[in-house]
Amino acid sequence: MAAKKLLILPGDGIGQEVMVQVRRIIDWMGKKRNIEFEITEGLIGGSAFDATGTPLPQETLDAALAADAVLLGAVGGPKWDDLPFDKKPERGLLGIRKEMGLFANLRPATVFDALVDASTLKSEVVSGLDIMIVRELTGGLYFGQPRGIETLPNGERKGVNTLTYTTSEIQRIGRAAFDLARKRNKKLTSVDKANVLECTVLWREEMIKLQQTEYPDVQLEHMYVDNASMQLVRNPKQFDVMVTENMFGDILSDCAAMLTGSLGMLPSASLGAADANGNRKALYEPVHGSAPDIAGKDIANPLATILSFSMCLRYSFNMVAEADLIETAVKNVLKGGLRTADIMSPGKAKVSTTVMGEAIVRELDKLS
Ligand SMILES: NC(=O)c1ccc[n+]([C@@H]2O[C@H](COP(=O)([O-])OP(=O)(O)OC[C@H]3O[C@@H](n4cnc5c(N)ncnc54)[C@H](O)[C@@H]3O)[C@@H](O)[C@H]2O)c1
Ligand SMILES: CC(C)[C@H](C(=O)O)[C@@H](O)C(=O)O
Numbered sequence: 001m002a003a004k005k006l007l008i009l010p011g012d013g014i015g016q017e018v019m020v021q022v023r024r025i026i027d028w029m030g031k032k033r034n035i036e037f038e039i040t041e042g043l044i045g046g047s048a049f050d051a052t053g054t055p056l057p058q059e060t061l062d063a064a065l066a067a068d069a070v071l072l073g074a075v076g077g078p079k080w081d082d083l084p085f086d087k088k089p090e091r092g093l094l095g096i097r098k099e100m101g102l103f104a105n106l107r108p109a110t111v112f113d114a115l116v117d118a119s120t121l122k123s124e125v126v127s128g129l130d131i132m133i134v135r136e137l138t139g140g141l142y143f144g145q146p147r148g149i150e151t152l153p154n155g156e157r158k159g160v161n162t163l164t165y166t167t168s169e170i171q172r173i174g175r176a177a178f179d180l181a182r183k184r185n186k187k188l189t190s191v192d193k194a195n196v197l198e199c200t201v202l203w204r205e206e207m208i209k210l211q212q213t214e215y216p217d218v219q220l221e222h223m224y225v226d227n228a229s230m231q232l233v234r235n236p237k238q239f240d241v242m243v244t245e246n247m248f249g250d251i252l253s254d255c256a257a258m259l260t261g262s263l264g265m266l267p268s269a270s271l272g273a274a275d276a277n278g279n280r281k282a283l284y285e286p287v288h289g290s291a292p293d294i295a296g297k298d299i300a301n302p303l304a305t306i307l308s309f310s311m312c313l314r315y316s317f318n319m320v321a322e323a324d325l326i327e328t329a330v331k332n333v334l335k336g337g338l339r340t341a342d343i344m345s346p347g348k349a350k351v352s353t354t355v356m357g358e359a360i361v362r363e364l365d366k367l368s
């Protein structure tokens with residue numbers, strides 16, 4: 001089998017530190033399991049701006065479109081806060097998602113048994129939790145037109161962003177979510193604000209049509225986004241698969257991350273449409289950002305990025321045994337009591353980013 005082409009984009013801040021730990025696992029897979037990847041490393045975000053004057057160099061985009069999958073760390077940081085809007089690191093991330101057509105962002109919030117005590121919620125509320133947030137990623141408020149800041153005739157300034165979705169955009173994310181729900185527990189919660197926003201009235205109508213015409217075996221419920229955020233904290237186990245608009249999904253997934261103990265635990269997969277051979281463009285990235293407050297200190301949790309790599313092995317490379325192995329290694333290392341600072345609790349051993357990465361590799365050795 002030809003080596004899979006993996007583009008690695010560490011990005012900025014802790015993105016670079018956590019990616020070093022993924023590289024350890026990749027090296028281990030080469031040495032111990034004879035799995036070689038064709039790896040290219042590229043620039044995105046603030047580091048790309050510093051080197052090339054743009055947060056998404058053409059070379060990076062070309063490499064992403066040619067790769068079998070992309071693994072991204074994180075972008076952004078205060079160093080680039082004052083740049084013009086189109087030069088900001090975050091534009092690089094939004095640009096690569098849009099250009100690769102990655103409309104479906106899967107954000108699984110799974111609570112590891114060993115981390116039940118790291119959650120800020122009571123253990124009975126979170127233990128065994130396993131939900132999947134399906135966030136629409138290339139439309140909605142993030143991309144709708146018109147947008148911008150204008151000066152009115154009276155001298156006032158006006159900021160504009162627009163929430164738009166077409167029926168086909170709603171249907172394709174709806175199908176992605178219904179398909180997942182069908183493979184899991186046949187329950188889908190569509191989150192909207194249909195009591196206030198017309199765009200999400202259309203969203204709700206299209207979800208209902210899909211359920212009636214294509215997915216009668218999946219139970220569909222609707223929830224307003226304000227209630228959904230409250231219910232996620234009150235009783236998250238009522239949810240299985242949730243599907244929602246781009247910005248609602250951004251907010252709900254950070255909220256869901258805390259149920260698992262830390263934002264440093266949540267991986268994600270951003271997927272495009274399947275081609276005739278069933279292959280999809282895909283980018284894997286942790287849900288967290290570049291964490292400027294802890295960057296450069298070797299204390300960030302690398303597990304969200306390591307778990308994103310395991311999603312890449314599972315979904316893009318069909319290396320299910322290796323993905324399982326990494327997830328078991330993470331589970332065992334946590335069971336053994338090692339914790340980065342963000343998931344630390346009394347009686348456990350606080351370790352650095354590097355030591356956590358080394359421990360995962362040692363565990364992989366033990367397991368195989
Ligand atoms: N996907 C991405 O690249 C992405 C996602 C979110 C934010 N950002 C960018 O990152 C920068 C910082 O944003 P922010 O502070 O709002 O969000 P953030 O996710 O970077 O950090 C929020 C908080 O969570 C902590 N945290 C995040 N990841 C962690 C990890 N792996 N281990 C331990 N603690 C972790 C941080 O220390 C911080 O206190 C901004 O420029 C923002 O635009 C990028
Ligand atoms: C950095 C930003 C553009 C990004 C988003 O809002 O999509 C981030 O918050 C995320 O969750 O991936």
Ligand SMILES: [Mg+2]
Nearest residue numbers: 250251254287
């Ligand atoms: Mg976010």
